[in-house]
Structures are given as structure tokens and as C-alpha cells.
Amino acid sequence: MHLKSVCLLSAIFSLSSTAVASKSCSGKDTGSSRREINFLKGAVTQYQLTNPLNDGVACACYLLRKFDRYAVFREGEEEYLREANGYWSATVWTTPRCIFTPSGASDVAKGIAIMKECRALFAVKGGGHYPPPEMSTITDGVLVALTKLKTLELAEDKKSVLVGPGLRWGDVYRYLLPHNVFVVGGRITNVGVPGFLLGGGISYLGSRWGFGMDNVEEFEVVLADSSVVRANKRSHLDLFWALKGGSSNFGIVTSFRLTAHPITGKAWIGKFAYSTATDPDTGKRNHMETVLDKLQAFVDKNDDTSGVLPLFMYVPQHGGPIGDISVIKLDVEGKMEMGAGSIQGEYGPTPDMIHVPKLFKDMTEEIPPMMGAWNISHPYQLTLAMNPDAPDGFRQSFRVHAAKATRESLELITHIFYNRIPELLEKLPAEEILQTLGQTSVIIQPITKNMLKQGEKRGGNTFGINSSQSYYWYIITVTWFDPKYDEIMNEWSDLTSELTYEALGKKGLSHPFIYMNDAHGNQDAFAGYGQREMKRLKKIREQYDPKRLWKKGLVGGYKIPE
Ligand SMILES: Cc1cc2nc3c(=O)[nH]c(=O)nc-3n(C[C@H](O)[C@H](O)[C@H](O)COP(=O)(O)OP(=O)(O)OC[C@H]3O[C@@H](n4cnc5c(N)ncnc54)[C@H](O)[C@@H]3O)c2cc1C
Incomplete structure (x- = not known):
């Protein structure tokens, strides 16, 4: 018999007994054949004939598990718990009827055939970092968790x-x-x-x-x-x-x-914190003007070797408003020597910073940060350093909008955000604020002309954003601990987000794009394409x-x- 047909027969045979076959004879995952898919459809019909209740999810969970009981989990099983709770935000934890964990493309294909034929609702989970509920989760359906696809x-x-x-x-x-x-x-x-x-x-x-x-x-x-x-x-x-x-x-x-x-494997990376509390003498926010000036200058420069991410936060446990700025400059020419150090407020940098990007040289000379650390190492280090800022398991929400990248936009976005904090605090019991509110922040993501041009150069994408202008895609975020405050946090975030967007609009500075990855479930992400x-x-x-x-x-x- 021809090798190919031997493989196909053995695949179908194993499918009908225990496991769904996932590899072809060459060892490559090439998907499923029509015959396999038709076989599965037949199995669904058979199930439906003997189970006339018309419960699509029960049908899918039963058949998926029948064909590979090591890939499908139900409540009470350890793998089920790990997947169902394996999301960044606790607001999305839920209880799927069963969880399907395919091992390759052909498993996914067969799973889709079964769920489609059974008419079962399903959700797909990658890394589980979307904060809105029911976006990569499902309450009473099949969750397809892609955790095992680790090529x-x-x-x-x-x-x-x-x-x-x-x-x-x-x-x-x-x-x-x-x-x-x-x-x-x-x-x-x-x-x-x-x-x-x-x-x-x-x-x-x-x-x-x-x-x-x-x-x-x-x-x-x-x-x-x-x-x-x-x-x-x-x-x-x-x-x-x-x-x-x-x-x-x-x-x-x-x-x-x-x-x-x-x-080259090296980059200058740094992370700095500034107090953005209001100075009682001037009534202005400490350092804010300078920080925003430097940020704007950075974005206007449109440098293709550097990146920056500013967060303006209110953290009750740290005593109030803080600006947190992370920055990277790639060692393009391979000339950076190794180095590392920290900055401790008025004592300045120890030891002296070397290869420091202009943005930070200017900023740290003019206004010493409360604290900070820098080093010259692999760019991966910066992404590691950011992890503690976003631990898993708390209640989280994001809302995003876009603005033209001007100094006035920065002013409006940060000003409105900080002015709205008292309203949030008033809604929470004063004695419980520390136990209730983890943080709230506005994260200002610079989307530079160079970034948009790179997209055009590489064949274009679906966003349809003009590269003649830079933008700020700003996210209003809140972290809290207790579900009883969900409504307060969501209402406050909605309003803060709307007010900021409206204020920018009045000055001709808003832009309709809504970045899907940072949007809330009630935002219409495709409306801005x-x-x-x-x-x-x-x-x-x-x-x-x-x-x-x-x-x-x-x-x-x-x-x-x-
Ligand atoms: C702490 C934190 C940091 C972040 N940092 C950044 C950042 O630096 N830059 C940035 O751009 N964004 C960032 N984001 C946003 C992030 O890009 C989105 O949350 C993104 O959706 C995460 O991908 P995921 O696979 O973890 O998401 P999931 O929640 O698993 O999935 C998101 C969506 O994609 C779908 N999906 C997942 N896998 C597949 C698949 N294989 N095929 C088809 N659909 C699929 C899901 O069904 C769901 O609709 C961050 C988010 C958080 C919470």
C-alpha cells in the first residue's frame, strides 16, 4: 500500500479509538484531510441522533474528550483550573463547560469541525492578556486554550x-x-x-x-x-x-x-520615577512641564534607534502621583561598553551614567528623578524589568484613545487624568482606599511617523493610518482588588476616557483610531480603521x-x- 494511504488510515483508526492524530508521516503538522473531517462530522451526527437535547456545548465537550481525553478538561481537574484562571486580569476568570488544549494545527482543525458541527459556542485564548471579560474567555462554552502550541x-x-x-x-x-x-x-x-x-x-x-x-x-x-x-x-x-x-x-x-x-545584543536601558505631586507654593505639578517638554522633543525627533514609554500614575500605596518613564536606545554600532548604575534622588546617578540617550541626559540633569536605574545590556532586560509593574491576578481595566502627538495633547491628557483622581477617591470609602485601589494611570504610547512608515515599507496593514503625523495612543488603566467596586471603576474610567477625548476633540487634537489591544469591551475597535x-x-x-x-x-x- 502507498505510504500516504497507510498514514491516513492509521490516523483515522487512532482517531476513532483514542487520540486525534496530529502529525503526518513526515512528522510535520499538515492539518487534517477531508476524510478525517468528514469522519468527525459523521460522529457528530451520530451523537445528535442519540442525544436529542440539542445541547451543542455538551456535544462538543463529549466528542472532543472522546477523541483525545488528554486534551480536554472539565471543572475539578487541575489543568482546567490552571487554564480557566490563567489570565492577567481577575475580571475575566470564568467557568467554561470544558477546555480543549490542542497540540497542533490538525488538532485545532478537528476541534473546529466538531464545535462547528455541534453548533457549540467557543472562545480562543492565547496568552490571556486581554483585560475585558468574555474576549478570550467564555462562561458556558468550550474554551480553546492554545497553551501547548509552543513551536x-x-x-x-x-x-x-x-x-x-x-x-x-x-x-x-x-x-x-x-x-x-x-x-x-x-x-x-x-x-x-x-x-x-x-x-x-x-x-x-x-x-x-x-x-x-x-x-x-x-x-x-x-x-x-x-x-x-x-x-x-x-x-x-x-x-x-x-x-x-x-x-x-x-x-x-x-x-x-x-x-x-x-x-549587537546591547542597548542603553533605563527606568526612572518622578514625583508628579502638586507643589503647594506654585500650584503646579512638580517636574511635569519639563518631563512633558522632553517627551515631546523625543517624539518630534522621530529617532529610529530609541523608544520610550511614559506612565503617569496615582498609586495610593506610594503616597500619590508618580511619573514612571522607561527608555531604550539600541547600540546600533556596537560601541557601547557595559555599565550599570542607579539614581537615588538628590544624590544623583551612581556611578556617572554613560552612553545616556539625550532625552534622559537632559531630563536627569534638569530634574533629578526620585529614583531610577539604568544599565547597558540586552533589550530583553527592559521587558523583564517591566514585569513587576503588571502582576497577574488583580482586577484590571484599559480604555484607549488616540491623539495627535503634540505638546498640547500631552498637557490635556495628563491634566485631565490627574484632575479626575479626587472624584475616584471620593467614591471609595476613605479608610479602604489602600486596600481597594492598586493604581490608576494614563499610559502614553508614542506612535511615531517612523513606526507607521515601517508598516508601509513592509507591505502595509489594516489600520489605514497616515504616516505624515505622529500620535499618542493613551490608555486609562485602573487596578483594583474587590469585585464590589467593578461598577465604580468602570464608570470612572469610561468618563475619564470620554472627557479626555472630548477635550482633545475641541482643540482638533483627537484621532478616531482605537487600538484594539488596549481597548475596553465597550469600545468599537474597528470604527477607527x-x-x-x-x-x-x-x-x-x-x-x-x-x-x-x-x-x-x-x-x-x-x-x-x-
Ligand atoms: C500587562 C500588559 C502589557 C501589555 N503590553 C503591551 C505592549 O507592550 N504592546 C502592545 O501592543 N500591547 C500590549 N498589551 C496588550 C496586548 O497586546 C493584548 O492584551 C493582547 O491581546 C495580548 O495577547 P494574548 O495572546 O495574551 O491575548 P488573549 O487574551 O489570549 O487574546 C486576545 C484576543 O486574540 C484572540 N486570539 C488569541 N490567540 C489567537 C489565535 N491564535 N488566533 C486567532 N485569535 C486569537 C483571542 O480570542 C482574543 O480575542 C499589554 C497588555 C497587558 C495586560
Whole structure:
């Protein structure tokens, strides 16, 4: 018998007894054959005939588990708990009826066939970092958790790396450490790979390489009909483009091939904290003017070797308002010597800082930070240093808007944010503030012209944003501990976000783009995409998902409107 048919028969045989086959004879995961999918459809029909209750989720959970009982978990099992609670924000913890953990593209394809045929609602989870509830979770359906898809393979020529959707950015950076190449990934190591890339992806070095999505060379994706395709510049070009910002509207991505950028392995990295409390004598916020001036100068410079992320926070446990600024400058020429040090308020830097980027030289000379630390090391270090700022397991919310990157925008955004803090504090019992409010902040993400141009240079993406202007995509965030304050926190965040956007609008400084990866569930992420891009996205969706599986069957994610 021909080898191929032996493989197919053995795959179907194993499928009908215990496990869903996931590899072809070559060892490569090539997806499922039509025969396998038809076999599964038959199994669903059989189930439905003997279980006329019409409970699609029960049907899917039963059959998924029947075909691979080591891949499907129910409440009470350890793996179930780990996956159901394995999200960044406690606001999204929930109880799926069962959790399906596929091991490869063909498992995903078979799972989709079963869930579709059973008419079960399902959700897809990558790294679980979306803070809004029911975006990568589901209360009474099947959760497809991609945790086991951990491919990590640097190409022999070191020009690209294959990355599975079950990974976090820290896994990828660590793997690449010895190879002196870097990828465009999250600014915090714990963020998941797939959601980040499918929604855009802002890294510290966006001005050099563009968004994460601009650096995907190929998506392997399971489509609504359970076929597995590779979308790249040569094949499925429309789908390739649509996945760059089109999120989960086209299929489940089972691997990403990312451009690997050569680096020297060194960068100047620093993290500094400034008090932004109001000076009782002047009535002005300490240091705010200078910090904002320098930030604006940095963004105007549009330097493609540096990146900055400013957070203006209110942290009750630290006694109030703080500006937290992290910065990176890549050692492009390989001339930086090693060095490290810290800054302790009035005592200044110890030892003297070397290779310090201009932004920080000016800033630290004019206004010494309360504290800070810098070193010259691998860019990965900065993403590690950011982790403690965003621990797992608290209640969190994000709301995002966009503004033109002007000094006046910075003024308005920070001013309105700090002016709204007393209203939030008034709503909370005074004696409980420390136990109630973790922090609230406005994070101002510079989206430079260079960053947008890099996207155009790499084939374009779905955002449709003009690169003749820089922007600030600012996020209002809140961290709290007790669900009884959910409503207060959400109302305050909604209003703060709206008031800021309105104020910017009145000055002609607002921009309609809503960055999906930082949006709240009640924000319409696709409303800010370019009109031409939306038209094209809809056309491509019609081609790849005419029956709208990803709109009607997949719960969560932002949906392309009709
Ligand atoms: C602490 C923190 C730091 C962050 N830092 C950054 C940052 O530096 N830059 C930035 O741009 N953003 C950042 N974000 C936002 C982040 O990019 C988004 O939350 C992103 O969705 C996270 O990806 P994930 O895989 O963890 O998400 P998940 O919550 O698992 O998924 C997000 C969405 O993608 C869908 N999805 C997941 N996997 C797949 C797949 N394989 N195929 C199809 N659909 C899929 C899910 O169904 C869901 O709708 C941060 C968020 C947090 C909470």
C-alpha cells in the first residue's frame, strides 16, 4: 500500500479509538484531510441522533474528550483550573463547560469541525492578556486554550523565527538571546504572542521596525472549513494582509513566522520615577512641564534607534502621583561598553551614567528623578524589568484613545487624568482606599511617523493610518482588588476616557483610531480603521468566512461589522 494511504488510515483508526492524530508521516503538522473531517462530522451526527437535547456545548465537550481525553478538561481537574484562571486580569476568570488544549494545527482543525458541527459556542485564548471579560474567555462554552502550541524555531540563516501561539514574549526573547537577533514583541515578557500580533503590537523599538504585525512573514491559520493554510506574500496574499490587525475574524492562527532583526545584543536601558505631586507654593505639578517638554522633543525627533514609554500614575500605596518613564536606545554600532548604575534622588546617578540617550541626559540633569536605574545590556532586560509593574491576578481595566502627538495633547491628557483622581477617591470609602485601589494611570504610547512608515515599507496593514503625523495612543488603566467596586471603576474610567477625548476633540487634537489591544469591551475597535481598509477586510471575510463562524460561533474578540 502507498505510504500516504497507510498514514491516513492509521490516523483515522487512532482517531476513532483514542487520540486525534496530529502529525503526518513526515512528522510535520499538515492539518487534517477531508476524510478525517468528514469522519468527525459523521460522529457528530451520530451523537445528535442519540442525544436529542440539542445541547451543542455538551456535544462538543463529549466528542472532543472522546477523541483525545488528554486534551480536554472539565471543572475539578487541575489543568482546567490552571487554564480557566490563567489570565492577567481577575475580571475575566470564568467557568467554561470544558477546555480543549490542542497540540497542533490538525488538532485545532478537528476541534473546529466538531464545535462547528455541534453548533457549540467557543472562545480562543492565547496568552490571556486581554483585560475585558468574555474576549478570550467564555462562561458556558468550550474554551480553546492554545497553551501547548509552543513551536520555537530560528531559521538556519537566522533571518526569521517560527513562533507558536502558546508562547509569551519572554519565552521568545529568552530563546533568541544567544543568537543576537531580536523580534518585535511586547514591552512586558508575560504578554501573549498571538493577541499582540493579531491586534497590532507595539514594542519599544517600533520606530525602527514598525508594529509586531508588520514583522509577520507568514501566518499558519486554521480556516472556518477546517483547512489549514499558510498566508504570506506569495500565497493567500489577501488573508496575509487581513490578519495584520484583523484579529480573530479569519481563523485560528497556529504559528507565526517573524522577521528576526540582527542586533549587537546591547542597548542603553533605563527606568526612572518622578514625583508628579502638586507643589503647594506654585500650584503646579512638580517636574511635569519639563518631563512633558522632553517627551515631546523625543517624539518630534522621530529617532529610529530609541523608544520610550511614559506612565503617569496615582498609586495610593506610594503616597500619590508618580511619573514612571522607561527608555531604550539600541547600540546600533556596537560601541557601547557595559555599565550599570542607579539614581537615588538628590544624590544623583551612581556611578556617572554613560552612553545616556539625550532625552534622559537632559531630563536627569534638569530634574533629578526620585529614583531610577539604568544599565547597558540586552533589550530583553527592559521587558523583564517591566514585569513587576503588571502582576497577574488583580482586577484590571484599559480604555484607549488616540491623539495627535503634540505638546498640547500631552498637557490635556495628563491634566485631565490627574484632575479626575479626587472624584475616584471620593467614591471609595476613605479608610479602604489602600486596600481597594492598586493604581490608576494614563499610559502614553508614542506612535511615531517612523513606526507607521515601517508598516508601509513592509507591505502595509489594516489600520489605514497616515504616516505624515505622529500620535499618542493613551490608555486609562485602573487596578483594583474587590469585585464590589467593578461598577465604580468602570464608570470612572469610561468618563475619564470620554472627557479626555472630548477635550482633545475641541482643540482638533483627537484621532478616531482605537487600538484594539488596549481597548475596553465597550469600545468599537474597528470604527477607527480606514474606510478603504474596512471595505477590503469585509470582502476578504466574505471569501474566507461566508457563514460567519468567527462572528457567530467564536465568542469574544472585536468583530468586523457587516
Ligand atoms: C500587562 C500588559 C502589557 C501589555 N503590553 C503591551 C505592549 O507592550 N504592546 C502592545 O501592543 N500591547 C500590549 N498589551 C496588550 C496586548 O497586546 C493584548 O492584551 C493582547 O491581546 C495580548 O495577547 P494574548 O495572546 O495574551 O491575548 P488573549 O487574551 O489570549 O487574546 C486576545 C484576543 O486574540 C484572540 N486570539 C488569541 N490567540 C489567537 C489565535 N491564535 N488566533 C486567532 N485569535 C486569537 C483571542 O480570542 C482574543 O480575542 C499589554 C497588555 C497587558 C495586560
